[in-house]
Amino acid sequence: MHSKRRKILFYCQSLVGLGHLTSSLLVIRELSTYADVDLIHGGQGLQQMPQLPGFRHLRLPTILIDSATDELYAPDSDKPIEVVWAERAAAIEQFVNWPYDAVMVEFFPFGRRRLKREILGLFASVRQRCGVIPIFCFVREILVPAPLDAEKHMVKLVQDHIHTIFVRGDQDIVRFEETFSLTAEIADRLVYVGYVSPPPPASWPARQNKIVVSQGGGEIGKTLLRAAIQTAPMLPHYHFLVVTSSRASASEIAELEALVSGPNVQVVSFLNNFQETLQTAVLSISLGGDNTLMDVISTRTPALAFPYAGNSEQGLRIEKLASKGFVLPLTENDLAPERLSQKIREALNQTYPQQAIAIDGAAELSRRVRTILAESA
Structure with a gap:
């Protein structure tokens, strides 16, 4: 009918x-x-x-x-x-x-x-x-x-x-x-x-040695982007794709680019194919905002998340997902390059959980x- x-x-x-x-x-x-x-x-x-x-x-x-x-x-x-x-x-x-x-x-x-x-x-x-x-x-x-x-x-x-x-x-x-x-x-x-979340892809591309570092649409998150750029030289086999907020000014982007010291970092101001980019990445590093986490989970990408202190809701969601192995939380202390490179290796060596999320x-x-x-x- x-x-x-x-x-x-x-x-x-x-x-x-x-x-x-x-x-x-x-x-x-x-x-x-x-x-x-x-x-x-x-x-x-x-x-x-x-x-x-x-x-x-x-x-x-x-x-x-x-x-x-x-x-x-x-x-x-x-x-x-x-x-x-x-x-x-x-x-x-x-x-x-x-x-x-x-x-x-x-x-x-x-x-x-x-x-x-x-x-x-x-x-x-x-x-x-x-x-x-x-x-x-x-x-x-x-x-x-x-x-x-x-x-x-x-x-x-x-x-x-x-x-x-x-x-x-x-x-x-x-x-x-x-x-x-x-x-x-x-x-x-x-x-x-x-x-x-957006529907998962019909076919899965191969993962490359690429780490996507993003701050979402907000103003916060520059400390995370800076930390990742300063850590990149310790992991020369990985390509760091650093995505600023679409609202980042030219001077903010220039400031991040000035920190880049090797060929394995690229700073971009916006990705309109964020989910497709994650499908080919081995790791996501982000603030763990709602939409980013959904993209990360629907593409089954290992993840590090640095929860924004001003939002208890995101902190709790990250904590819950971390307890199931979907994400590894970062603290302020983990942003020092030595520590961050250690955390990145840890995340890359973990087995991805079998449990499916609705x-x-x-x-x-x-x-x-x-x-x-x-x-x-």
């Missing part, structure tokens, strides 16, 4: 970085096989959004969090924040194309609570225009721990609004309750779909949504 195409409204607002949008787009790619998806997104934008059947998107006027004051502000506007909120509401009002079969909201109510009025406003419009349709939440497996009162409030919001919570993660690696103590109260709505999260989530919509039709 040929079922009609569905319509799904998807809301994703990143307040820092691009990881959330990247994961959301991998999910939308899967959903678009049977549904027209309207995406409302804010925060940092991508240079180019994917071309998919029935896919429309609205980029809202940007609102970000000021790390110094913890206040919301609009970086592209000199208008008061209240005016920016009103502009966003008007843009949403114009963009939505009622009715929808379902709504997917990224992270809320476990995060993005600063945007609560906008999101709950959207939920109210949905109820008014579409009646009772499922509202899904799509959230990573590790949360920044919150006080009990805040957790209770999140549980209440889930019970009032959310049909299913899709967790992007593998419960054999990390369980949701490790960072959310009231998980038992919403366990009936929780579904682990696996990590969301990384098919986008396709699994899409299948589950399709089933739920078929049942509620």
Whole structure:
């Protein structure tokens, strides 16, 4: 039986970085096989959004969090924040194309609570225009721990609004309750779909003596890149490919290039085929950010990770993956060239774990949504 195409409204607002949008787009790619998806997104934008059947998107006027004051502000506007909120509401009002079969909201109510009025406003419009349709939440497996009162409030919001919570993660690696103590109260709505990563390659190329050193999309990580460049002369048989952030300035790149003392180091500012590059590498050295770790795991590349101190979530994920042998963590002390070359040899000599990690999260989530919509039709 040929079922009609569905319509799904998807809301994703990143307040820092691009990881959330990247994961959301991998999910939308899967959903678009049977549904027209309207995406409302804010925060940092991508240079180019994917071309998919029935896919429309609205980029809202940007609102970000000021790390110094913890206040919301609009970086592209000199208008008061209240005016920016009103502009966003008007843009949403114009963009939505009622009715929808379902709504997917990224992270809320476990995060993005600063945007609560906008999101709950959207939920109210949905109820008014579409009646009772499922509202899904799509959230990573590790949360920044919150006080009990805040957790209770999140549980209440889930019970009032959310049909299913899709967790992007593998419960054999990390369980949701490790960072959310009231998980038992919403366990009936929780579904682990696996990590969301690009699909693994159809055929595997041969590995070369290449070590990929990367800092992800952020500003942090220069110490790691410097350490790797200074270690390279001790490992002359390996080619070090050092990837700076795409936002690195010419002077920052020149500063790294000035540290290069031999022919086995190449500094590049961006790789748009990061995953393919990892497939031919013997080792990845990175800050262990979400998307990098997923690329590393889906390509089964041995890895060293230097967790960014400002983010407990990444530290915990690295610790869990390290306990299963997927990654070796680095500390500040390991960045001295002698120590780092030792760590690199150690990682290269380890046997890669046999255990498979669930990384098919986008396709699994899409299948589950399709089933739920078929049942509620």
